[in-house]
Amino acid sequence: MGKNKFVSVLIEVIAVMVCLLFIVPFVFAIINSLKTYPEMMESFIKLPSQLSFENYSKAWAVMNGFRPFINSIIITVCSIIGIVMLSSMAAYKLSRTKDRKSWVIYLVFVFAMVVPFHCYMIPLVKFTAFLNLTKSYIGIVLIYWGICMPYAIFLLHGFVKSIPYDIEESAIIDGCGPFQTFFFIVLPLMKSIISTLIVIDVIMIWNDFLLPMLIIFMDRGMRTVPLVQYNLYGEYNNEWNTALAAMMLAVTPCIIFFIFMQKYIVRGITSGSVKG
Structure with a gap:
C-alpha cells in the first residue's frame, strides 16, 4: 500500500512539473507583453511596475485589425467541415x-501519416500554381483536406470498428438506406471522437505558418494571423514586448476554443484508440 502511494505521489509531482514547464513561459509572455520596451529589457522576470496596453494596440495596428482573424476563421472552418465529412465517410x-x-x-492512408510535409512541399506548391489555386481560399483549403485526412481516417477508423454492427442492422431492417444509416445512426455515435479531431485540427490549422506562407503570402488581403505576426520580426525590429502582445492576441481564440472543447479530447482519443 505504501509503495502504491509513493508511486501515485511521484506521478503527481512529475505531472505538476510538466505543467509548470508549459505554463511558466506562457506566464512570462503575458507579463512582458504588458511592459514597456525599456522595462522589459531591464528584467524579463520582474513584474511590470505599471500595466501598459499600448503594446496590444500597436500589435493590433501592425496585424491589420480583424482581417487576418477573419481569414484564419474562413480557412479553418472550411477545412474542418471538409475534413470531418470526408474522413468520417471514408473511415466508415x-x-x-x-x-x-x-x-x-x-x-495507404496510414503510410501517408508518416510522410513529412517537407518531402512533397515543393511539388505541391508547383502543382497548386499550375492549377491557378494560389492566392485563393479554395487552394489552401483543399491542401489542408489532403494533409489532415490520413490521420483523421486513422482516428475515426478505430472508433467505427468499436460500434456494434447490430445497431446498423436494426436500422437497415427498419428501412434505412446506407446514407440514412450513416448520417442518422453512425455519425451521432462518433460525436466524441469527431470533437477530438476538430480540436486537434483547429489548433494545427490556426497556428500553421508554412503552408499559408507558400500559398497565400503574396496576397496581403488574405494573410492569416501567423503571417501578419511575421511583420513584427525582422533584422532591425526587436520590440519583443509588441511581438509578445501580438502572440497573445493570436493564441487567445485558440485557447478559448480549446477550453470549451477540452472535455472531449481524452474521451475521444481513448474511445478511438483503445477500443479500435
Whole structure:
C-alpha cells in the first residue's frame, strides 16, 4: 500500500512539473507583453511596475485589425467541415467493407501519416500554381483536406470498428438506406471522437505558418494571423514586448476554443484508440 502511494505521489509531482514547464513561459509572455520596451529589457522576470496596453494596440495596428482573424476563421472552418465529412465517410466505408482492397486503401492512408510535409512541399506548391489555386481560399483549403485526412481516417477508423454492427442492422431492417444509416445512426455515435479531431485540427490549422506562407503570402488581403505576426520580426525590429502582445492576441481564440472543447479530447482519443 505504501509503495502504491509513493508511486501515485511521484506521478503527481512529475505531472505538476510538466505543467509548470508549459505554463511558466506562457506566464512570462503575458507579463512582458504588458511592459514597456525599456522595462522589459531591464528584467524579463520582474513584474511590470505599471500595466501598459499600448503594446496590444500597436500589435493590433501592425496585424491589420480583424482581417487576418477573419481569414484564419474562413480557412479553418472550411477545412474542418471538409475534413470531418470526408474522413468520417471514408473511415466508415473502409471499416465496414471487409475485403483486401479496403485494407490496402487504409494502409495507404496510414503510410501517408508518416510522410513529412517537407518531402512533397515543393511539388505541391508547383502543382497548386499550375492549377491557378494560389492566392485563393479554395487552394489552401483543399491542401489542408489532403494533409489532415490520413490521420483523421486513422482516428475515426478505430472508433467505427468499436460500434456494434447490430445497431446498423436494426436500422437497415427498419428501412434505412446506407446514407440514412450513416448520417442518422453512425455519425451521432462518433460525436466524441469527431470533437477530438476538430480540436486537434483547429489548433494545427490556426497556428500553421508554412503552408499559408507558400500559398497565400503574396496576397496581403488574405494573410492569416501567423503571417501578419511575421511583420513584427525582422533584422532591425526587436520590440519583443509588441511581438509578445501580438502572440497573445493570436493564441487567445485558440485557447478559448480549446477550453470549451477540452472535455472531449481524452474521451475521444481513448474511445478511438483503445477500443479500435
